[in-house]
Amino acid sequence: MPTITTPDGVEIFYQDWGTGQPIVFSHGWPLSSDDWDAQMLFFVRQGFRVIAHDRRGHGRSSHVATGHDMDHYAADLAALTDHLDLHDAVHIGHSTGGGEVVHYIAQHGESRVAKAAILAAVPPLMVQTDANPGGLPLAVFEDLQAQLAANRSEFYLALPSGPFYGFNRDGVEPREALIRNWWRQGMMGSALAHYEGIVAFSQTDFTEDLRKITVPVLVLHGDDDQIVPIADSALLSAPLLKNGTLKVYEGFPHGMPTTHADVINADLLEFIRA
Numbered sequence: 146m147p148t149i150t151t152p153d154g155v156e157i158f159y160q161d162w163g164t165g166q167p168i169v170f171s172h173g174w175p176l177s178s179d180d181w182d183a184q185m186l187f188f189v190r191q192g193f194r195v196i197a198h199d200r201r202g203h204g205r206s207s208h209v210a211t212g213h214d215m216d217h218y219a220a221d222l223a224a225l226t227d228h229l230d231l232h233d234a235v236h237i238g239h240s241t242g243g244g245e246v247v248h249y250i251a252q253h254g255e256s257r258v259a260k261a262a263i264l265a266a267v268p269p270l271m272v273q274t275d276a277n278p279g280g281l282p283l284a285v286f287e288d289l290q291a292q293l294a295a296n297r298s299e300f301y302l303a304l305p306s307g308p309f310y311g312f313n314r315d316g317v318e319p320r321e322a323l324i325r326n327w328w329r330q331g332m333m334g335s336a337l338a339h340y341e342g343i344v345a346f347s348q349t350d351f352t353e354d355l356r357k358i359t360v361p362v363l364v365l366h367g368d369d370d371q372i373v374p375i376a377d378s379a380l381l382s383a384p385l386l387k388n389g390t391l392k393v394y395e396g397f398p399h400g401m402p403t404t405h406a407d408v409i410n411a412d413l414l415e416f417i418r419a
Contacts, residue, residue, distance in 0.1 A: 146205065149228045151221050153212065158205035159198035159225060163189040166259070167234045168417070170197040171222065171242030171249075173265075174346055175301070175339040176330040177204030183406035184237070184413070191414060198225055200245070202338020204330065213341035215349040219249040226257050235417050236261045239402055240373060241346040244268050251354035262363040262413055265370050265399050268351035268382045277350075279377045286347040293340055301331040308371035311398030323403060355385035362389045363416045365409065367397025390416070 148156045160178050168188050170181040178197035185195045199206040201221055202213055222245060226234065234257055238246035243266020250258055273280035292300040305327035307313040310320070331339070364386070366379035375393065383391035392412060394401065402409050 148206075149225055151201075151224045153217075155201050155209050155212065155221065156207045157198050157201060157221055157225060159196060160185065161194070161196045161229065163192075163194045165193045166417075167194040167196055167229075167231045169222075169226065169231065169234050169236045170195070171236065171238035171245045172197065172200065172203070173240030173242050174342050175203060175334050176327070177333060179204070179326070179330055180239070180403070183403060184410060187406070187410045188414070193417075196225075196229065196231070198222070200242075200338075200342075202342070203334040205333070208335035208338065210337060213338045214345045215244060215248050216252070218245045218345065219252050222246075222249045223253040231257050233257075233259045235259055237264065237413065238262075238266060239264045240399065241267055241342065244346060244349060244351055247351050247354045247358065248349070250360065251351075251357040255358070255360050258360050260361045260363070260417065261358070262365065262416060263379075263382070264365045264402055264409065265367060265373055265378075266364070266382070267346050267349075267373055267378060269355055269378070269385060270350045270352065271347040271373065271377065277377075281347075281374070281377070286343050289343050290340055293336065293343070297336055297339070298328075298332065301328045305400070309398065310400040310404055311369060311371065311396075313371075314369070314398075320404075323400075327400075351382075352385060355382055356387075359387050361416075362386050363413070364389055364391045365394070365401075365412065366391075367394045367399065367401050369396050370399045370401075372399035 236246045243263035305324045312319040
């Protein structure tokens, strides 16, 4: 099982397939690199090298008690790219992974990076503050933590069964296999990492990170995202980027890389090859 060890001693599991220009995928909370199956298989067949890791405390990476914050997430990603000596890489992040990608590029530099794409991503800031009045109240995220602490297994069935994939919308047929796979990935990780990760994805302010980035960045978001509302994320992030492109999908849910993989993959491929 391929792993690297970070400077603070955490083993990070990763998948690395194919040859060619590298594409590095950063997954959402509370999942794992397996959530990128549809993208990894598609892009390796298009002649790219595809790499995805399990975030610390998630999936098959070390279930450590510390470092469940965006600084460590970005540093772990930097350690992976250094270890694999990646150059001209395209970084793609979904949800929390989008924040990880933005923070990594801004904090660790662009020397290894060609482009980036953030999908249904949490930047610039999810939580409501005086400076971010359109954000979600802190109580929303505290409630997520309370549900996780009360019964993580039930919580991890309810979320994908409803708003994550939009299965709570009229006329949308739930797909049981997706729900079970979401639950499987979530339960592989550490409850502590997931509990503290809610703070990381909701309270990290990425505003200055976005302003620092100069490489081309594609911002993709569904306008029916019930997890990361588009008005408080993509519509604010794209104007902060020096070289950003925004694409909005009508009716797409938060989990669109899975539910609409054919559309997302085609748009990512066009962006990468442009």
